[in-house]
Amino acid sequence: MFLEPFFRGQRSGWIEVICGSMFSGKTEELLRRLKRAKFANQKVEIYKPRVDTRYDNVKVVSHDDNFILATPIDHSAKILKVGGDVTVVGIDEAQFFDQDLIQNVQKLALSGKRVIVAGLDMDFRGLPFGPIPGLLAVAEYITKVHAICSHCGNLATHSYRLSSEDSTVVLGEKDKYEPRCRSCYNMGNILDLK
Template sequence: MASFKPSIPSGEVHVIMGPMFAGKTTALLRRIKSEGANGRNVAMIKSSKDNRYAVDSVVTHDGAKFPCWALPDLSSFRQNFGGDAYDKLDVIGIDEAQFFEDLYDFCCTAADHDGKTVIVAGLDGDYLRRSFGSVLDVVPLADTVTKLTARCEMCGKRAFFTLRKTEETKTELIGGADVYMPVCRQHYVNGQVLIKAARSVVESHKSKSGTFSEAAPVI
């Protein structure tokens, strides 16, 4: 009679997403601390790109901290953490998940094959309200998906979107309240109009200044 080795229990994937300042990291830390308090082995990962508050800790906007592994990609986690230590892990938290290009593959492997519970926290959209990184790609893998909202800085209503306050147009621009603000739909649309108008004025002034400077005599 053939003998069968017991299979590794299947893991789980949980996604926490929303705009900036919605409390995603706070929710992630609460879940990780709860799992640890219940006797499960936990580890936290964040992108090495995010060093706003600390290099080796996940930090919420209000200052709560938790030690973590800051990595450029998730595929290197097992090697850095150590194979034996990884095998003993029960729960893996991933903060700022939008910065990891290999998020989908990592979640598949960790949950489906290694039996880990993976809790992913990240932005679902960028400042243009387009898909940011691979967070939305993980949704079909997820056991649960939680969409958090912030408070609109303009009117106090529920904020679903992140408005960028600077003229920078690259997708990845790490910053805090000096660069971004959470807004409702109405103030996102109004804010985009105002930002475009402000940019037009600035560019117009630059153009006029450049023309004047070229025509001005050198003294």
């Protein structure tokens, strides 16, 4: 019977999503939660998309240079191979993963794991990004973090691309992106001419 494991005392898992624009502290918050879990002697496993090599190939690194070792993977199905003794699973830059991440994260939660996912909720065009909208729909806990607009100082909710590339995925940092509030984002390149 489907519910039988829960009646035998299996721990119930859940999904936490940390989202926001670039430079808002998503990875920093993910690292904080994972380090607290480790401090509490919980077994933790961390994954990152193999494509994200901006700071390091095998570390999840925040803009403040805090880091934790991670397993780079190219498809979200690989998170299902996590060890049975792992109680907390962290996933960074989730927007770069396939849509199967939504169902795979739910499988982990159903197996009793706490799953913490961090990623951009919108791409540079201001559109929902990758599997993040689906994860927001199924998560028990959602934290939206904000950067500060680089032009006016208000809360930034958008990642404004400074370069002319039109591909949805363009890896970069402050050389290619800046955080902007809704108004400054919508003013676009007019602000760049000042």
